[in-house]
Amino acid sequence: MNMEMRNGTLEDVEGMMQIINRARNKLAASGSPQWSDEDTPKEEDIRREVEKGNNYLFTINEQIIGTAIITNEEEPAYSSIRYGDWDTSQEDNYATIHKFAINPDINGKGYGKMFMKLLLFMCEEKGIKEIRIDTHPKNRAMQHVILSAGFKFKGIIQLPFENGERYAYQLFLT
Numbered sequence: 001m002n003m004e005m006r007n008g009t010l011e012d013v014e015g016m017m018q019i020i021n022r023a024r025n026k027l028a029a030s031g032s033p034q035w036s037d038e039d040t041p042k043e044e045d046i047r048r049e050v051e052k053g054n055n056y057l058f059t060i061n062e063q064i065i066g067t068a069i070i071t072n073e074e075e076p077a078y079s080s081i082r083y084g085d086w087d088t089s090q091e092d093n094y095a096t097i098h099k100f101a102i103n104p105d106i107n108g109k110g111y112g113k114m115f116m117k118l119l120l121f122m123c124e125e126k127g128i129k130e131i132r133i134d135t136h137p138k139n140r141a142m143q144h145v146i147l148s149a150g151f152k153f154k155g156i157i158q159l160p161f162e163n164g165e166r167y168a169y170q171l172f173l174t
Helices: 010-029 043-052 111-125 140-148
Strands: 003-007 055-060 063-071 095-102 130-135 152-158 165-172
Touching: 003 111, 010 043, 010 055, 010 063, 010 095, 043 055, 043 063, 055 111, 063 111, 095 111, 111 140, 130 140, 140 165
Parallel strands: 095 130
Antiparallel strands: 003 055, 055 063, 063 095, 130 165, 152 165
């Protein structure tokens, strides 16, 4: 078995969108409104992030099983947080993980945790010290992946659309 994490290419976009759409359907079936309306990852957004070099894929035997985006652009929704606060004692700049998805056909095998660890290792290698991530309160599977990676719950943010409430998490890499 050959596992790899690599940057996505434009040729990979169709495979990424298949995984995102399957994950979106699984979220809906679980009762989570995440990725259901305005926040659905759109192909043009994925293409733009691929072109910027911000998209990462997790593959097994060259088959895409996971996709995520890491940006170091400030996230406007993170400027206001309720029921908590960001720890700003260590860094001013942070990277954010977005649109993390694993093919739901293979859920429950630890691939989400493995992909997250690879993403964090890559961030550390690039000198990134702080990572932030968010997910919908009903997305229990993603919460499990996030907490298993060592992130700490910091509060609740609101994205600018209906059902935009998200649990926000932070991790400092050493």
